[in-house]
Amino acid sequence: MNQTRRFYSFRSSSTLVVFVTLVVVFSIFTPNHIFINERNIAALGKLFPDLGIIALGIGVLMICGEFDLSVGSVLPFCSFIFAQQMIADFSPFVSFFVSLLVGAILGLINGIITVKTKMPSFITTLGTLMFWRGILYVWSKMMPMSIRTFVPSGSPFQKLMAGNLNAYIPVQVIWFAIFAVILSILLHFHRFGNWIYSTGDNRDAAHAMGIRTDLVKIICFMIVGVLCGFSACMQSVRLGSFAATQGVGFEFKAISACVIGGTSLRGGIGSMTGIFLGALTIPIIDNGLILMRVPVFAISAFIGLATILFVLLNNYIERKTR
Amino acid sequence: MEYENRQNDDIVRMVNIEKWFGRVYALRGVDFHLKRGETVGLLGDNGAGKSTLIKILSGYHVADKGDIYFDGKKVVIRSPRDARRLGIETVYQEQALAPNLSISRNIFMGREPVKGFGIMDKKLMDEESMQALQNLGLRLRSPDLPVVTLSGGERQGVAIARAIHFKAKCVILDEPTVALSVKEVNEVLEFIREIQREGISSIFITHNLYHVYEIAERFVVMARGKKMTDVLKEDVTLDDLSELVIKSALVE
Ligand SMILES: Nc1ncnc2c1ncn2[C@@H]1O[C@H](COP(=O)(O)OP(=O)(O)OP(=O)(O)O)[C@@H](O)[C@H]1O
Numbered sequence: 007m008n009q010t011r012r013f014y015s016f017r018s019s020s021t022l023v024v025f026v027t028l029v030v031v032f033s034i035f036t037p038n039h040i041f042i043n044e045r046n047i048a049a050l051g052k053l054f055p056d057l058g059i060i061a062l063g064i065g066v067l068m069i070c071g072e073f074d075l076s077v078g079s080v081l082p083f084c085s086f087i088f089a090q091q092m093i094a095d096f097s098p099f100v101s102f103f104v105s106l107l108v109g110a111i112l113g114l115i116n117g118i119i120t121v122k123t124k125m126p127s128f129i130t131t132l133g134t135l136m137f138w139r140g141i142l143y144v145w146s147k148m149m150p151m152s153i154r155t156f157v158p159s160g161s162p163f164q165k166l167m168a169g170n171l172n173a174y175i176p177v178q179v180i181w182f183a184i185f186a187v188i189l190s191i192l193l194h195f196h197r198f199g200n201w202i203y204s205t206g207d208n209r210d211a212a213h214a215m216g217i218r219t220d221l222v223k224i225i226c227f228m229i230v231g232v233l234c235g236f237s238a239c240m241q242s243v244r245l246g247s248f249a250a251t252q253g254v255g256f257e258f259k260a261i262s263a264c265v266i267g268g269t270s271l272r273g274g275i276g277s278m279t280g281i282f283l284g285a286l287t288i289p290i291i292d293n294g295l296i297l298m299r300v301p302v303f304a305i306s307a308f309i310g311l312a313t314i315l316f317v318l319l320n321n322y323i324e325r326k327t328r
Numbered sequence: 329m330e331y332e333n334r335q336n337d338d339i340v341r342m343v344n345i346e347k348w349f350g351r352v353y354a355l356r357g358v359d360f361h362l363k364r365g366e367t368v369g370l371l372g373d374n375g376a377g378k379s380t381l382i383k384i385l386s387g388y389h390v391a392d393k394g395d396i397y398f399d400g401k402k403v404v405i406r407s408p409r410d411a412r413r414l415g416i417e418t419v420y421q422e423q424a425l426a427p428n429l430s431i432s433r434n435i436f437m438g439r440e441p442v443k444g445f446g447i448m449d450k451k452l453m454d455e456e457s458m459q460a461l462q463n464l465g466l467r468l469r470s471p472d473l474p475v476v477t478l479s480g481g482e483r484q485g486v487a488i489a490r491a492i493h494f495k496a497k498c499v500i501l502d503e504p505t506v507a508l509s510v511k512e513v514n515e516v517l518e519f520i521r522e523i524q525r526e527g528i529s530s531i532f533i534t535h536n537l538y539h540v541y542e543i544a545e546r547f548v549v550m551a552r553g554k555k556m557t558d559v560l561k562e563d564v565t566l567d568d569l570s571e572l573v574i575k576s577a578l579v580e
């Protein structure tokens with residue numbers, strides 16, 4: 007009993023160790039301990055949920071046995087739609103729902119292409135990543151669009167998406183927490199969660215037990231799409247504009263976050279606690295290294311290295327515990 | 329229509345089943361029936377079409393031709409969902425369990441009891457899983473154990489407990505003893521006897537005639553997509569059966 011608990015939680019507990027270590031290291035070694043400075047924490051809290059919320063969805067999708075590389079262009083695409091709707095005089099709330107809807111549709115397309123062609127989603131979503139980005143560049147002519155006038159500072163929608171709960175807690179953190187709780191209930195307590203795990207762990211078995219595995223996968227792709235739509239609006243409101251380069255590189259950072267959170271690349275293994283911690287860890291690495299004045303490109307190298315080492319570590323632990 | 333009246337002691341009747349896989353003519357007009365409470369051994373060489381036949385019954389494949397009657401009624405089985413709804417449960421060697429999921433999540437896979445809003449009733453799942461395993465004589469430490477930590481025999485126990493728990497009317501066992509140790513094989517054979525005691529009909533596919541001879545009441549031998557022989561146990565010795573299987577495979 008105890009041992010299985012340990013077995014199950016092992017992956018997230020190693021994530022926790024990494025997370026805590028990083029926090030301690032950065033707190034000590036950043037100049038003037040600026041990492042634990044309130045303002046830095048508050049700034050982090052505003053920035054990381056853009057990626058974090060998407061990473062939560064990617065984690066669910068990975069447990070189901072699929073990847074989504076297209077998030078890096080679905081996000082700016084939704085952001086563009088959001089801006090366009092407001093420029094066309096729709097209220098921010100209506101534009102927001104349109105953006106979620108477009109995210110859902112792009113997720114649906116990813117899902118349908120993947121299950122119908124039976125191609126690895128690594129390939130299908132690599133295709134849609136490049137496709138949607140191309141369409142977006144042509145359509146938007148890569149011109150940034152200001153939306154500040156539609157969601158001025160202090161307006162209800164601005165407060166909801168980019169305001170502050172109090173002096174320390176930006177509202178983005180609350181959204182991140184809310185999605186983590188919802189997805190955690192879905193994964194661990196809802197029957198649909200059992201279908202997600204079964205589909206990712208042994209698709210044949212799930213199918214033989216009457217689970218519609220194609221549908222489960224498509225819904226997981228749509229969850230990711232909707233979260234992209236949400237994150238797109240949140241980011242645009244924070245920035246006060248649409249920029250065609252939003253979300254660049256999110257696809258791999260989101261996967262790294264999930265992997266560091268102990269999610270298996272083969273599906274069927276992972277937990278919301280782990281994914282949650284992973285989604286916190288990646289931005290902390292980013293932020294901490296920037297504060298330590300590490301050049302930006304070296305940060306990318308560091309995250310790459312950390313991801314590989316973490317997978318090795320997890321595989322090692324797994325072999326030891328089995 | 330006629331079948332409905334004449335054959336109502338059959339739980340399953342498959343008539344003139346044909347199946348093509350591209351250019352492979354896997355089933356060439358097979359008739360197969362299973363009586364209530366009966367255990368049939370389905371035998372034949374590799375590639376004879378045994379798995380294909382039962383996968384049509386379990387909804388995994390759809391036949392190109394032929395009819396299926398279940399419990400006296402003509403049925404159309406297009407998916408595993410359809411089959412499970414009728415009460416047909418399948419136990420495969422590796423296929424039927426998700427290794428990293430817990431025992432109780434496996435037993436209730438696809439049929440999770442819910443408390444409302446789709447939230448699973450974990451307590452009920454755990455209790456009933458342990459009960460179902462205990463009925464098979466299997467005492468496992470906890471319903472939370474991932475299936476991958478169990479022995480091969482215990483895993484088959486989980487799959488069989490699942491079938492019995494959901495009141496299967498017909499259990500299909502496709503080589504359930506492959507790759508098991510002698511002790512585990514005996515365990516699984518004991519589980520199959522429990523299925524018989526419950527009065528559930530079953531189809532037992534295996535290459536091991538010793539295992540099947542002990543348990544089945546009737547034997548069907550297939551070769552190259554056709555049914556070659558259909559004999560009751562009282563009409564054959566183990567040696568006869570072995571000869572039948574070998575000869576069927578050689579006949580052109
Ligand atoms: N999905 C499939 N696609 C193509 N051909 C298939 C498929 N499944 C089975 N076959 C072919 O159909 C024939 C019958 O196969 P089947 O698996 O039913 O045999 P079997 O009697 O179960 O053999 P074994 O004892 O080896 O399991 C074989 O020639 C096999 O190659």
Ligand SMILES: [Mg+2]
Binds near residue numbers: 378379380
């Ligand atoms: Mg077979």
